[in-house]
Amino acid sequence: xxxxxxxxxxxxxxxxxxxxxxxxxxxxxxxxxxxxxxxxxxxxxxxxxxxxxxxxxxxxxxxxxxxxxxxxxxxxxxxxxxxxxxxxxxxxxxxxxxxxxxxxxxxxxxxxxxxxxxxxxxxxxxxxxxxxxxxxxxxxxxxxxxxxxxxxxxxxxxxxxxxxxxxxxxxxxxxxxxxxxxxxxxxxxxxxxxxxxxxxxxxxxxxxxxxxxxxxxxxxxxxxxxxxxxxxxxxxxxxxxxxxxxxxxxxxxxxxxxxxxxxxxxxxxxxxxxxxxxxxxxxxxxxxxxxxxxxxxxxxxxxxxxxxxxxxxxxxxxxxxxxxxxxxxxxxxxxxxxxxxxxxxxxxxxxxxxxxxxxxxxxxxxxxxxxxxxxxxxxxxxxxxxxxxxxxxxxxx
Numbered sequence: 001x002x003x004x005x006x007x008x009x010x011x012x013x014x015x016x017x018x019x020x021x022x023x024x025x026x027x028x029x030x031x032x033x034x035x036x037x038x039x040x041x042x043x044x045x046x047x048x049x050x051x052x053x054x055x056x057x058x059x060x061x062x063x064x065x066x067x068x069x070x071x072x073x074x075x076x077x078x079x080x081x082x083x084x085x086x087x088x089x090x091x092x093x094x095x096x097x098x099x100x101x102x103x104x105x106x107x108x109x110x111x112x113x114x115x116x117x118x119x120x121x122x123x124x125x126x127x128x129x130x131x132x133x134x135x136x137x138x139x140x141x142x143x144x145x146x147x148x149x150x151x152x153x154x155x156x157x158x159x160x161x162x163x164x165x166x167x168x169x170x171x172x173x174x175x176x177x178x179x180x181x182x183x184x185x186x187x188x189x190x191x192x193x194x195x196x197x198x199x200x201x202x203x204x205x206x207x208x209x210x211x212x213x214x215x216x217x218x219x220x221x222x223x224x225x226x227x228x229x230x231x232x233x234x235x236x237x238x239x240x241x242x243x244x245x246x247x248x249x250x251x252x253x254x255x256x257x258x259x260x261x262x263x264x265x266x267x268x269x270x271x272x273x274x275x276x277x278x279x280x281x282x283x284x285x286x287x288x289x290x291x292x293x294x295x296x297x298x299x300x301x302x303x304x305x306x307x308x309x310x311x312x313x314x315x316x317x318x319x320x321x322x323x324x325x326x327x328x329x330x331x332x333x334x335x336x337x338x339x340x341x342x343x344x345x346x347x348x349x350x351x352x353x354x355x356x357x358x359x360x361x362x363x364x365x366x367x368x369x370x371x372x373x374x375x376x377x378x379x380x381x382x383x384x385x386x387x388x389x390x391x392x393x394x395x396x397x
Contacts, residue, residue, distance in 0.1 A: 016142060028120070029049075045314065049275060051099060052099065052278075054099070059128060061163075063231065064224055074282055089118070097121075103124065117142070122185075123138075126161065128166060130173035135180040147216065148170055152193060152198065174186070177211065192232070204256075208253065216258070222365065267370075268395070269321055274318050293313075296314075317340070331362075331364070342356075
């Protein structure tokens with residue numbers, strides 16, 4: 001399958017975009033991880049990858065969403081985004097995930113990407129605003145991959161996303177990307193209402209026909225003001241999903257992405273390892289997008305490196321999370337996370353003022369950590385990549 005995927009990469013997207021992807025995401029991303037490993041040994045903690053939520057504005061109202069739009073919307077200023085990327089480059093980081101809300105609603109999204117042509121950006125979008133003009137601009141810039149979120153087929157997608165004809169609009173977005181020969185991905189948070197439809201060979205092959213190059217599966221997390229806990233997967237379903245991912249990698253010429261299991265099938269949390277952290281639209285530095293607590297803000301004054309290295313909140317969080325579980329602390333032990341945030345005097349960075357009350361209301365759920373039921377990677381390429389570029393970094397002992 002790797003050879004078939006390589007053939008697709010060399011013939012379907014634009015060769016110029018493939019070259020940029022291989023160098024700026026592939027080679028420079030590998031170097032970023034290597035520099036991160038060296039920093040960890042030296043006691044430094046600047047992450048290899050940074051995720052930025054650049055706006056809280058969105059045109060949908062999804063189940064389990066942790067982002068609350070404001071009026072007027074909060075857009076991260078271009079000069080702040082520019083500073084974050086510029087300072088990160090000095091530490092060897094060159095890959096940035098751009099989230100929202102809906103990042104295509106940020107009026108200066110493409111200005112940021114254009115200012116840093118030596119970096120690579122992944123735009124997390126619901127696809128409803130990804131029209132021909134946006135796809136053409138992404139092709140012109142060359143250093144960006146759209147990641148279109150699909151949360152179900154026709155009926156389920158509208159229910160999950162709180163919109164109308166969301167699935168068909170996402171397919172339209174994929175067609176625009178295919179016509180522009182972009183390197184395009186699809187992401188889905190798997191839950192009880194969409195698992196049968198989306199965790200399937202049929203869905204994966206449909207995406208291949210639409211020119212999609214990578215497919216990112218992750219678990220639905222019942223968080224935010226409308227958590228919908230009834231959608232969370234149970235342990236048997238999580239193991240079934242993991243088995244499906246491992247087997248699918250052998251069957252389809254599509255890169256199957258997950259960020260929560262290592263080569264041996266053991267669960268891991270990127271925020272607990274420190275390889276990635278998140279910055280909110282207001283500049284708050286958070287462990288990850290769904291844990292909306294912070295003690296530092298990028299606009300407070302010190303350099304970004306100093307804030308990461310000197311953050312007691314982030315260093316204590318990494319220790320706290322890795323000691324509690326290999327899985328997701330907000331799913332498995334929300335009460336302990338609430339106590340941790342109180343002990344560190346972390347402020348609520350949700351914009352709602354209700355993050356603590358939401359933790360109090362969460363019933364613990366199983367996450368991707370199902371001890372004794374680990375499923376190792378079967379494909380040699382995924383085992384190699386996970387062992388060398390994305391693993392625990394000693395976080396779990």
